Amino acid sequence: MRKLSKLLLTLVFALSISSTSYAVTVASWGGAYTESQKLGYGDPTAKKLGIPINWVDYSGGLSEVKAQKAAGKITWDIMDVFAMDTINGCDEGLFVKFNFDKDFPAAPDGTKASKDFFTSMPSDCAVGNILYSWTYAYHDAKIGSKKPKTIKDFFDTKTWPGKRGVYKSAMHNLEMALAASGTKPGKGGKKIYKQLSKEKGLKKAMDKMEALCKDPNGGCVFWSAGAKPPELLMQGEVVMATGWNGRFFNAEVGEGAPLKQVWDAQGLDYQYMVVVKGGPNESDAMKAIAEMTSTEGLAGSAKYIAYAPWRKSSLKIIEAGEPWYKDGKTNMMTQMPTHPNNTKSYILIDALFWADNGTEIGEKWEAMKSGL
Amino acid sequence: MSSETQKILTTDGIPLEVSLKKVERRNKFKAFLLVAPLLFFLLIVYISPIFGMLFNSVDDRMVTNALPKTYIAMEKWDGKELPSEEVFEAFYIDFQKLMDEERDGKLSTQLNYTKNGFKSIIKKLRRKSKSFEEGNYKEQIMSVHERWADVEYWRAIQRRAPAYSYSKYLKGVDMYENEDGKFVQVEEDRRIYKKLWVRTLKIAFYVTLFCFLMAYPIAHLLATLPMKYSNLLMICVLLPFWTSLLVRTASWMILLQQQGVVNDFLVWIGFVADDKRLEMMYNETGTYIAMTQILLPFMVLPLYSVMKTISPSLVRAGKSLGGTPFITFWKVYFPLTIPGIGAGSLLVFILAIGYYITPELVGGASGTLISNQIAYHMKYTLDWSFASAMGLMLLVGVLAVYWVYNKLVGIDNIKLG
Numbered sequence: 001m002r003k004l005s006k007l008l009l010t011l012v013f014a015l016s017i018s019s020t021s022y023a024v025t026v027a028s029w030g031g032a033y034t035e036s037q038k039l040g041y042g043d044p045t046a047k048k049l050g051i052p053i054n055w056v057d058y059s060g061g062l063s064e065v066k067a068q069k070a071a072g073k074i075t076w077d078i079m080d081v082f083a084m085d086t087i088n089g090c091d092e093g094l095f096v097k098f099n100f101d102k103d104f105p106a107a108p109d110g111t112k113a114s115k116d117f118f119t120s121m122p123s124d125c126a127v128g129n130i131l132y133s134w135t136y137a138y139h140d141a142k143i144g145s146k147k148p149k150t151i152k153d154f155f156d157t158k159t160w161p162g163k164r165g166v167y168k169s170a171m172h173n174l175e176m177a178l179a180a181s182g183t184k185p186g187k188g189g190k191k192i193y194k195q196l197s198k199e200k201g202l203k204k205a206m207d208k209m210e211a212l213c214k215d216p217n218g219g220c221v222f223w224s225a226g227a228k229p230p231e232l233l234m235q236g237e238v239v240m241a242t243g244w245n246g247r248f249f250n251a252e253v254g255e256g257a258p259l260k261q262v263w264d265a266q267g268l269d270y271q272y273m274v275v276v277k278g279g280p281n282e283s284d285a286m287k288a289i290a291e292m293t294s295t296e297g298l299a300g301s302a303k304y305i306a307y308a309p310w311r312k313s314s315l316k317i318i319e320a321g322e323p324w325y326k327d328g329k330t331n332m333m334t335q336m337p338t339h340p341n342n343t344k345s346y347i348l349i350d351a352l353f354w355a356d357n358g359t360e361i362g363e364k365w366e367a368m369k370s371g372l
Numbered sequence: 373m374s375s376e377t378q379k380i381l382t383t384d385g386i387p388l389e390v391s392l393k394k395v396e397r398r399n400k401f402k403a404f405l406l407v408a409p410l411l412f413f414l415l416i417v418y419i420s421p422i423f424g425m426l427f428n429s430v431d432d433r434m435v436t437n438a439l440p441k442t443y444i445a446m447e448k449w450d451g452k453e454l455p456s457e458e459v460f461e462a463f464y465i466d467f468q469k470l471m472d473e474e475r476d477g478k479l480s481t482q483l484n485y486t487k488n489g490f491k492s493i494i495k496k497l498r499r500k501s502k503s504f505e506e507g508n509y510k511e512q513i514m515s516v517h518e519r520w521a522d523v524e525y526w527r528a529i530q531r532r533a534p535a536y537s538y539s540k541y542l543k544g545v546d547m548y549e550n551e552d553g554k555f556v557q558v559e560e561d562r563r564i565y566k567k568l569w570v571r572t573l574k575i576a577f578y579v580t581l582f583c584f585l586m587a588y589p590i591a592h593l594l595a596t597l598p599m600k601y602s603n604l605l606m607i608c609v610l611l612p613f614w615t616s617l618l619v620r621t622a623s624w625m626i627l628l629q630q631q632g633v634v635n636d637f638l639v640w641i642g643f644v645a646d647d648k649r650l651e652m653m654y655n656e657t658g659t660y661i662a663m664t665q666i667l668l669p670f671m672v673l674p675l676y677s678v679m680k681t682i683s684p685s686l687v688r689a690g691k692s693l694g695g696t697p698f699i700t701f702w703k704v705y706f707p708l709t710i711p712g713i714g715a716g717s718l719l720v721f722i723l724a725i726g727y728y729i730t731p732e733l734v735g736g737a738s739g740t741l742i743s744n745q746i747a748y749h750m751k752y753t754l755d756w757s758f759a760s761a762m763g764l765m766l767l768v769g770v771l772a773v774y775w776v777y778n779k780l781v782g783i784d785n786i787k788l789g
Contacts, residue, residue, distance in 0.1 A: 352492050
């Protein structure tokens with residue numbers, strides 16, 4: 001009995017060492033996306049720094065990390081979050097504030113980190129990771145001979161009858177609805193947000209979505225996990241579905257599914273990484289995050305998924321190394337949401353607008369949904 | 373003889389009564405020690421979280437403590453027009469302090485729950501206030517953003533003045549307290565919670581009813597069939613019970629979707645046309661079907677255990693007294709099963725009212741319940757106090773059901789076996 005308990009003690013001790021005080025734990029969104037992060041910059045970083053990196057899945061939101069903090073045992077070091085969550089998390093004091101140029105390495109040509117990234121960060125706690133896009137896609141074989149081309153076609157249930165897959169929350173749906181009802185996005189979608197912050201514009205967008213979902217020829221299936229839209233399209237549950245471009249790309253190119261994306265009025269959005277304040281391994285986490293978001297690191301993840309790296313210098317590496325995709329024959333630049341072909345009309349998702357108005361619009365959205 | 377000598381003494385001279393009491397006390401203490409671990413366990417993991425939740429839902433000290441001077445200055449304000457310079461100055465001083473302590477972000481989150489739009493104007497104020505000059509703070513703050521000149525936003529700040537408030541409970545039924553202290557409903561296009569409460573109760577009620585209708589014959593069969601067959605049947609009931617909830621829900625998704633097994637079969641036998649496949653998922657129907665199947669064992673098992681104890685001779689006696697099969701069933705057998713029905717219904721109803729994962733996966737827009745809203749506020753808006761308030765309202769709802777049941781049927785009538 002004594003021996004056994006000794007053995008158990010050692011085991012527990014060994015486990016606690018290996019799992020907490022040593023590795024850096026990153027919480028991300030799972031599926032093809034986490035895979036691209038792990039292969040693209042996670043494993044190389046771990047090898048270079050000699051710090052093991054664990055990947056865990058979560059489905060977004062700050063509740064888990066807030067609960068971990070409240071319980072006094074934070075288990076995540078780095079999180080991959082939406083722009084809105086970097087704002088809210090920074091306000092709540094959950095994340096470490098960065099000293100940007102000091103904490104992150106410069107580009108190979110010496111450009112400061114803050115200049116190498118496309119735009120400034122929405123909060124002091126955020127470092128840019130990828131740019132992704134909300135697009136919509138259809139099943140090429142099932143859609144018929146006439147193919148959808150514009151954002152208006154998504155709402156055209158006469159030409160393309162059948163259900164639509166849409167995101168379960170209001171975000172991006174309202175922007176899309178306004179763009180489809182004739183509001184010109186303007187530069188980066190500024191006009192859309194101007195409309196949405198007025199009662200009238202918001203109602204217009206809401207009505208447009210309600211009409212689509214109540215349409216007997218249309219109807220909505222709401223999705224929440226990123227892997228769902230390609231799945232819904234392949235099963236034939238919906239004729240068109242909004243989704244994240246990397247997931248569509250992964251289904252189309254990676255798995256050979258007959259899906260096609262429409263880039264008109266795409267919702268361009270940023271994805272960020274943050275370091276959790278008081279995480280189990282904060283100093284190693286800082287080293288790891290700097291390495292992962294370096295020029296090489298960000299370019300690496302684009303080898304596995306069609307999300308654009310944040311750094312301008314990373315794009316240069318990809319361009320020079322085409323075909324960059326892991327199969328060795330697909331050019332990545334044209335698949336990026338930032339490619340000129342895809343940005344003829346786009347909406348830059350306004351994180352501050354959603355941080356401001358998310359709850360009230362969310363209530364209206366849920367009220368609309370519950371009446372369907 | 374004096375009264376002293378009347379008392380019976382033990383051998384060491386202590387009155388027997390005292391000695392007995394001592395022993396009894398010791399025994400009681402021992403018994404308490406035996407249950408103590410369980411008691412502490414319940415206190416820690418059951419009672420205290422409930423009180424924590426209750427406290428969380430009314431606790432509003434964060435805002436009160438963040439703006440002490442503002443609230444003192446606001447006491448004289450009637451809430452009709454924009455507040456005076458005094459209030460603005462007090463707010464500015466409070467805000468400076470918050471910025472030094474890096475608590476302004478938390479304040480913006482809290483105020484944003486009361487009225488949307490605070491996040492960005494507080495961020496803007498933080499940037500601009502560094503270059504403020506002394507005096508005339510009203511003008512300076514109002515020039516930061518037009519919303520600072522909107523009296524609605526100052527009323528929203530005022531509403532957060534009390535350290536403890538029940539406003540989250542009002543919000544849970546789509547109401548709020550206006551400036552005059554009256555309870556009014558929120559705008560029509562934002563009313564959502566009442567609708568969800570009603571839907572939750574409705575779905576829980578029907579799921580209980582469906583479970584009852586399906587479980588009663590099964591339980592009867594189980595109780596009356598010979599051991600050989602009833603054991604097999606019992607395994608059929610228990611097997612899904614042992615399977616993970618998620619697996620069962622996912623299986624229903626495969627069965628019910630438009631290109632799923634059930635629809636394929638219906639199309640194959642020609643019951644529905646290929647382009648008019650039935651919608652059985654991502655709506656209320658899906659919630660009903662999946663929840664009924666998942667909760668069925670909770671109805672079958674109590675019914676079965678009660679039916680098992682009913683002697684078959686009672687039914688025979690009823691028949692021999694001239695009752696038709698229906699009359700015997702209705703007058704003799706059914707009343708004897710009521711304790712089982714009560715237990716099963718209560719179990720299923722209480723489980724159904726707080727169900728979360730199944731409606732989330734198969735419910736779509738029309739099949740989601742109040743628990744999904746609670747999860748939404750826990751996860752995405754981070755308004756935990758509101759989530760706590762709704763959780764507590766749900767708990768009170770369950771207790772109310774229990775109370776009504778006790779009044780109607782009597783809780784001692786319940787039997788699980």
